[in-house]
Amino acid sequence: MVSDGVRVVVAGGVEHWVRVAGAHNGGVPLVLLHGGPGESCYSVEQSVGDELAKVSTVIFYDQRGCGRSAKPTEPDTYTMTRLVADLEEIRSALGLDRIIPWGVSFGCLLATEYAVAHPNSVDRLILHAPPVVGPLHPGLWSLRPNAVDTFLAPAERTELRTQLDGLTDPIQRTLAAIGAISSSEHAARFFYYDPANMPEPDPAAPEMNMEMALALVGTERPDLADDLAAITIPALVMIGLWDRHVGFDMARDLANRMPNAVLWIFDRSGHLIDEEQPTDYVEAISTYVRDAAN
Numbered sequence: 001m002v003s004d005g006v007r008v009v010v011a012g013g014v015e016h017w018v019r020v021a022g023a024h025n026g027g028v029p030l031v032l033l034h035g036g037p038g039e040s041c042y043s044v045e046q047s048v049g050d051e052l053a054k055v056s057t058v059i060f061y062d063q064r065g066c067g068r069s070a071k072p073t074e075p076d077t078y079t080m081t082r083l084v085a086d087l088e089e090i091r092s093a094l095g096l097d098r099i100i101p102w103g104v105s106f107g108c109l110l111a112t113e114y115a116v117a118h119p120n121s122v123d124r125l126i127l128h129a130p131p132v133v134g135p136l137h138p139g140l141w142s143l144r145p146n147a148v149d150t151f152l153a154p155a156e157r158t159e160l161r162t163q164l165d166g167l168t169d170p171i172q173r174t175l176a177a178i179g180a181i182s183s184s185e186h187a188a189r190f191f192y193y194d195p196a197n198m199p200e201p202d203p204a205a206p207e208m209n210m211e212m213a214l215a216l217v218g219t220e221r222p223d224l225a226d227d228l229a230a231i232t233i234p235a236l237v238m239i240g241l242w243d244r245h246v247g248f249d250m251a252r253d254l255a256n257r258m259p260n261a262v263l264w265i266f267d268r269s270g271h272l273i274d275e276e277q278p279t280d281y282v283e284a285i286s287t288y289v290r291d292a293a294n
Contacts, residue, residue, distance in 0.1 A: 001026065002057070002094050009061070011089035012082055017068035018061040018090065019045075022053030027293060028123040029057035030285070031087070031099045033107030037078075038213035040067025040206045044104055047274040051282045056289055059099075061090060063110075067206040078215035084114050091121060100289070102126040105246065105271065109220060116227045124292060125235040126285055129246045129271055132254050134225040140246065141170040141218055147244045148177040151190045156180060171218045193242040193269050197276045228258050235261040236288045240269030240276070262288070 006019045020029075032049065034041040040062045041049070052058050062069040064086055065078065072078070087110065091099055100123050103111030108130035115122045131140045145164060149157055160180040167173050181190045188195035235258050239251035248265075255263035264284045269276040 002029070002059070002096070009090050009093045011086040011093070012064065012072070012077065014064045014072050014077075014086070015070040016061050016064065016086065016090060018059065018094075020057070020059050020094075021050060022055070022057045025053075025055060025057050027057060027289070028098050028100050029059050029096060030102045030126065030289070031059045031091075032061070033087070033101055033103045033110045034063065034066070035105030035107050036066065036208065036213055037063075037106045037216040038066060038209035038211075039106075042067060042205050043202075044274055046202070048278050048282050051278070052285060055282075055286045059094070062206070063212075065209045065212050071209070075211055075215065078212045080109065080113055080216065080219065080221070083110050084117050087114050088118055088121070097121070098123045100124050100126060102128075102285070103130065104128045104274075105131065106216075108132060109224070112224060112228055113221070115231065115233050116224070119231055119233060122233050124288075125233055126238070126288070127235055127251075127254075128238045128273060129240065129243055130237060130251055130254055131220065131246045132225050132228065133220065133222065133250060134253065134257070135222045137222075137250075139170065139222075140220070140250070141174040143247065144174045145177040147247070148181045148190065151186045151244075152180060152184055153186060156184050156186075174217070190244055191270060192272065193240065193276055197272075199275060225254060225257055228254070231258075232260055234292065236264060236285070237261050238264045238266065238273060238281070238284060240271060240273045241265055241267045242270045245271040264288075 002020045004023045009016045009018045032041045041060045065071040101111035108127045163176045188198050237255040255261040266273045266277050274281050
């Protein structure tokens with residue numbers, strides 16, 4: 001059994017910050033796979049992580065180059081293949097037979113790619129706002145400018161559309177849209193169902209690794225959804241009804257594709273369910289893990 005505390009685990013030649021909490025609960029541990037790409041698990045630790053550790057063993061770690069983990073000497077190792085291999089090395093180093101990958105946003109891509117690559121090491125999946133699309137879907141990034149356009153003030157909308165005119169690359173169009181909403185007076189409405197739920201800035205929160213973000217954004221594998229439809233690993237798919245980052249339809253469709261998936265809808269949340277409905281979020285995961293163990 002793993003023990004509580006912070007440790008360093010070397011995976012792929014990089015020192016990873018790892019923290020175990022709630023080890024006394026036993027059972028198959030949840031492993032938090034944070035979003036971004038390029039963020040850290042810090043915000044989810046603060047919002048719901050330690051509450052979940054009261055009922056389950058939870059393992060937090062920051063992906064290579066992120067948060068409290070070291071940066072690789074070779075930036076070309078920011079790939080999904082390498083992240084999957086890192087997770088497998090961490091699982092092995094901790095002596096765990098099976099894990100429950102708990103993906104948040106981008107982390108869902110890592111969770112599901114890991115499940116496809118190492119199905120025997122996965123007990124079940126927990127997927128918070130999974131950006132997993134089917135082969136016929138135009139892609140998350142192609143849709144981002146339209147999602148942002150809805151919330152801009154008239155002058156901001158005109159400026160964004162001027163920037164987009166002539167831009168055809170979906171990543172460049174996405175970056176323009178993100179820049180527009182980030183500086184908008186209506187930014188909170190895009191990120192949160194209720195802007196009052198937006199927390200105050202936390203000076204202790206690690207900075208985002210933009211190098212990793214730019215290396216991985218737009219590299220999603222379009223046939224991942226088909227691979228997930230072919231495996232029988234149980235999954236809890238969680239989505240905020242007002243999620244503008246990923247969109248409700250994407251999560252619903254993924255849950256429909258996966259043969260043993262349960263869809264849990266949070267009707268008062270946007271993308272950051274753990275911040276807007278933390279009590280309901282903890283209850284959903286706790287109930288799912290508890291029912292699975294019985």
